[in-house]
Amino acid sequence: MDAETDDIQRNKHPAREADPIDRKILGVLVEDATISYAELGERVGLSPPAAHERVKRLKRSGAIRATSAIIDPRAVKKPLLAFVHIDTRGWGKTPELMAVSKYPEVEEMHTVAGDTCMLLKVRTEDTRALEGLLARLYDTPGVTSTRSYVVLSTYLERPVQPEITSEWPAPKHMATPMY
């Protein structure tokens, strides 16, 4: 059984599919992870210990990665949000570039397909701090240019939702793909 546990860790695959009750549990806990197991159980139709057991399993399997306090950026003096696209010479994922993840202003870092190599989501106190970060980027070998999209207003920002849209409204003029 140790072997199986290791396997789960390595493959980073949930041990088993999340069933509808698991989805409900995730839905509830994404909204508010501070409720008691008694209340959670009531909302999904389980006894407190059963709900507890499910949650433990979801954490063990990695489906629940963490339980975090969601902070208001203004409360920590970070009112400015920006997405920074970075173009690099050659393959961009160098250790030097990765090092910017040490700055707490950098919240996300992805490689993307399209005309850019990397995409950053950064949150700073002001434009001065953003400029500081950009300057830091330009000092990084291989970085040729950046484009920054400064956020004016945020209308929606939420964690990963467990729900999935099963049917997209089919537009009239779309051919049916082969697969």
Place this chain on the structure above:
Amino acid sequence: MDAETDDIQRNKHPAREADPIDRKILGVLVEDATISYAELGERVGLSPPAAHERVKRLKRSGAIRATSAIIDPRAVKKPLLAFVHIDTRGWGKTPELMAVSKYPEVEEMHTVAGDTCMLLKVRTEDTRALEGLLARLYDTPGVTSTRSYVVLSTYLERPVQPEITSEWPAPKHMATPMY
């Protein structure tokens, strides 16, 4: 005192600056909000009731917006992440466009400065579902074009961090701005 409470709610301003202990508390709770007040207190140098009192205040003031379970996207069948830039004819923030926030695949929605009107962060099961969402966008009046950046790998993705970089490494060739 009711008036003051209302004031806080309306202005969405923290009642008082977060002091260093508050920052520490936020730092701990962003990493793991499941610890006991006993442990939280120990880590920040307070008794359990004092820590509890601080956390209550942080929640009341809105500094802690929520406590959420962070879900592994793969566990809920959403392995595909993309950022979608939307160009619109005229002012983009129409009710029709805002309505896409009802889809659980849409995690973020911002208006941005730069050559785009809106920026979406979306997470879907596959390219088919992304296409479904894009088709839905093009069916929205005013949308003229979109550009999608599909994420290949995510190297960093974390909630708002309470820490702030106080000193950015000054690049050699940068003039000192007036203010």
Place this chain on the structure above:
DNA sequence: CATAATGGCCGAATTAAATTCCGTATCAAT
């Protein structure tokens, strides 16, 4: 300058919740 008033803290006590422990039912594989 003295003194009330406030806010934040701690220790102890109380209440509530998490967690453990079994016994039981259900389903799958043999």
Place this chain on the structure above:
DNA sequence: ATTGATACGGAATTTAATTCGGCCATTATG
């Protein structure tokens, strides 16, 4: 049919959250 494994519920136990009262420091007030 029988065994094994899994998930569940109820009751008991342990642990944590929450309340309460008193103390100290800082700030406002006469």
